[in-house]
Amino acid sequence: MLVLKKPTDCSINMKPWLNLNGRTYNIDDVSSVNPKSEFESQTLNFIKAWRSGQMLFKQQTSGSTGKPKTIEISRARMIASAMLTIKALKLEEGQNSLLCLSPEYIGGKMLIVRSLLNKMNIVAIEPSANPLNKLTHKIDFASFTPMQLFSVLEGDDAIGTANKISKIILGGGAVSSRLHEKIQHIESQCYSTYGMTETVSHIALKKLNGPDQSNYYKTFDEIDIDVDDRQCLTVSGSVTNFEKIYTNDRVRLIDKNQFEWLGRIDNIINSGGIKIQSEKIETTLEKLFLDTSFNHQFFIAGLKDDKLGERVTLFLEGQLDEKLKSTLNTLLPNVLDKYEIPKDILFVDHFKRTPNGKIDRNATIAQLSD
Numbered sequence: 001m002l003v004l005k006k007p008t009d010c011s012i013n014m015k016p017w018l019n020l021n022g023r024t025y026n027i028d029d030v031s032s033v034n035p036k037s038e039f040e041s042q043t044l045n046f047i048k049a050w051r052s053g054q055m056l057f058k059q060q061t062s063g064s065t066g067k068p069k070t071i072e073i074s075r076a077r078m079i080a081s082a083m084l085t086i087k088a089l090k091l092e093e094g095q096n097s098l099l100c101l102s103p104e105y106i107g108g109k110m111l112i113v114r115s116l117l118n119k120m121n122i123v124a125i126e127p128s129a130n131p132l133n134k135l136t137h138k139i140d141f142a143s144f145t146p147m148q149l150f151s152v153l154e155g156d157d158a159i160g161t162a163n164k165i166s167k168i169i170l171g172g173g174a175v176s177s178r179l180h181e182k183i184q185h186i187e188s189q190c191y192s193t194y195g196m197t198e199t200v201s202h203i204a205l206k207k208l209n210g211p212d213q214s215n216y217y218k219t220f221d222e223i224d225i226d227v228d229d230r231q232c233l234t235v236s237g238s239v240t241n242f243e244k245i246y247t248n249d250r251v252r253l254i255d256k257n258q259f260e261w262l263g264r265i266d267n268i269i270n271s272g273g274i275k276i277q278s279e280k281i282e283t284t285l286e287k288l289f290l291d292t293s294f295n296h297q298f299f300i301a302g303l304k305d306d307k308l309g310e311r312v313t314l315f316l317e318g319q320l321d322e323k324l325k326s327t328l329n330t331l332l333p334n335v336l337d338k339y340e341i342p343k344d345i346l347f348v349d350h351f352k353r354t355p356n357g358k359i360d361r362n363a364t365i366a367q368l369s370d
Contacts, residue, residue, distance in 0.1 A: 016094075016115070018047070019123045019137065027051075027116075039126050042103040046112055059106055061197040073106075073200055080238035081200040082114040084220040088205060089167055089191075091118055095140035098165070099124040100131035100148065107171050110201040111143050130154075132161050139165045145172040146179055147357045149190075153182040162186040169193050171202060173358050174279070177286035183209050192217075194261065196247070200239045204259070219257040227253060232265055250277070267361075269302030269310050274339045276312060278302075281340050285314075288335050296324075297351060301361050303344065314342035315364065317351045 016027045020040055025033055031048055035041035049057070056072045085091070097115045099122055101108035115122045123139065125131045130151040131144075142165045144152070149170060152162055162168075163186055171193040175183075183190050190209050194217045195202030204217035219225055223237040233251045236244045250262040263279030270276075278300040285298065297317040302310030314328070325345050332341050352363035 016119050017121050019121070020044075021124065021126055022134070022136075027122075037126060039102060040124075042108075043099065043112070043124050046103045046109055047116070050113065050116060057109070059109070059197050071197065073197075074241070077200050077239050077241060078110065078113050079117065080222075081110060081203075082117050084222060084239070085110075085114055085202070086118050088220055089141065089169075091120065091141055091167075093119040094121070096121045096123055096137055098131070098135070098139045098142035100127050101143055101145070101172075102127055105172075106197045106201050107143055114141075135161075135164075141165075141167050141169075143169050143171065145357060146170050146175050147173065150176075150179045150182070153179070153186070158182075159185055162188055167191075169202070169205070170208075171195065175208065177283070177290050180208060181290065198240070198245050199235055203235055203237070203239060216254050216258045216260050219259075221257075223257070225253070225257065225259060227251060230265055233259065267301070269300075269312055271302065271305075271310050271312055271339065272308040276302075276340055281312070281336060281342075284335050284340075285332075288331065292331075297359065299351075299359055299361055299364075300342070301365060303365070305343075308343075311343040312340060313344045313346060315351075315361075316345065316347050317349075318347055319349060320347045 018025050018027055018030055020033065020043065021036070027047075030044055030051075033044055035044050053075075055075045057075070057078070058070055059073055060070050061068050091114065095118075097111060097120045099108060099111050099115075101111065103109050103112060112122065114120070120141070123135070123137045125134055129148060131148060132152050133155070149162075149168065152158060155161065165188050168188050168190045170191065175192050186209065189207070191205040192208055193202035194204040194206070203223045204219040206215075206217045207213045220237075223235060223239070226234045228234055228246055231250050233247045233249050234244050235247065236242055248265045250265050251259040252262060253259050263277040267278040268275050269278060281300045282298075285300075288294070289296075289298075299315050301313055301315060303313045305311040316324075328345055346368070348364060348368070352360040352367060354360050
């Protein structure tokens with residue numbers, strides 16, 4: 001049973017503190033702390049750099065606006081981003097935030113920045129599938145990947161554990177139908193985020209549970225959005241230094257500060273002249289698989305085809321299962337239109353994944369021809 005406590009050992013002159021894998025330090029003393037892991041080293045180094053007044057930070061992009069590259073992000077943009085989140089979520093001085101993401105990524109860095117700017121305490125736990133296994137503090141604000149929260153909600157006393165966190169944001173991947181259903185049973189305020197390295201973390205939130213949950217992302221007040229001629233989102237504001245950022249995300253604008261995310265433009269399959277969005281099919285299949293207790297990881301992609309140009313293909317993680325393949329061939333025409341029905345169903349023993357756990361579609365497909 002998880003027992004949460006208030007940090008009575010942390011009342012060091014009532015200044016913000018850092019609890020690093022169970023060891024507590026006054027935030028002013030982090031320069032003398034010896035790290036015991038790569039995560040601890042990254043966390044301490046970033047806190048030191050920020051508190052020293054460093055003005056520029058190098059960060060690798062994920063490819064949301066093109067090929068991955070290293071960019072420099074100014075301190076001013078990071079402050080602007082942090083203050084927007086603090087305001088939107090009404091975070092307060094003295095609250096506890098949970099860092100269980102690597103500070104190597106923008107999401108981890110920005111959780112630290114929000115905490116330092118807002119004089120919040122930081123509980124830093126080594127990133128893992130279920131970081132709450134080692135949690136001993138009450139948490140007011142936490143940031144997870146969808147995979148992490150799914151693992152939390154699969155664990156023992158899942159609901160009770162999650163409810164000890166007041167506000168949760170999710171980033172770094174899509175929220176599946178199965179995870180969304182699980183989130184309906186927790187009391188924590190839970191949000192999906194939209195953003196990227198180029199926008200210095202998220203610029204919009206979508207409430208996932210409670211009476212005010214929504215199907216749309218709502219941008220922060222100081223963010224301007226639009227679409228380009230590809231119907232892909234553009235973003236500008238203080239977090240972009242008021243330069244317009246062109247993304248590769250297809251969206252439907254609801255109003256001046258709300259949008260529906262449709263999918264990545266590079267995940268469009270052109271099959272016989274019909275343009276098909278992979279994520280649209282995946283959303284439909286998630287609901288079907290949820291109803292049928294189907295547990296395979298999967299994704300939709302287009303493979304080259306001499307006649308069609310590209311053919312819709314369903315990739316399933318696991319060993320070949322002819323019975324399952326036959327069942328799917330029977331079920332899929334009931335939920336997909338004729339152009340969306342996969343022409344092939346391929347089984348792959350193990351999907352390739354990015355360092356933060358997302359399925360790497362291109363690498364997975366490439367390994368088939370190795």
